[in-house]
Amino acid sequence: AEQDDDRILMIFVMLIGASLFAIIISNMGNLVSSINAKDDQNEEQIDQVLHLIRRFDLPKELELRVIKFFEFKQHGAKLHHRLAEINDLPKSLGDELELANLLPLFRSSWMLQNISLECATTI
Numbered sequence: 831a832e833q834d835d836d837r838i839l840m841i842f843v844m845l846i847g848a849s850l851f852a853i854i855i856s857n858m859g860n861l862v863s864s865i866n867a868k869d870d871q872n873e874e875q876i877d878q879v880l881h882l883i884r885r886f887d888l889p890k891e892l893e894l895r896v897i898k899f900f901e902f903k904q905h906g907a908k909l910h911h912r913l914a915e916i917n918d919l920p921k922s923l924g925d926e927l928e929l930a931n932l933l934p935l936f937r938s939s940w941m942l943q944n945i946s947l948e949c950a951t952t953i
Contacts, residue, residue: 876900902935 876897883893936942 872900872904898938905935 879896879900880893883896933945936945
């Protein structure tokens, strides 16, 4: 850039590029903080419920059931997001994937401890 006009144009283009880069980085930071805020909100809700259970000296079995419920709730939300990504699969295959993913949760219940994938599929 030998002329002043060229230098001014290049400075202007660099400022626009730096501004766009800053906007992209800022938006990524906002996205991460909103995800963390949602996780923090869920953790706070769990802590409040567990605090009440401990405060009123409720049975330990009830506390474990509440913890399992929240784990199930969070796992189900994550599963829903994962399955939404694979919408192109045939319905039967999507159902089988969903069931296979939920099978460990079923087995954590005392009623369904020994359930097999084939048995759960027929239900």
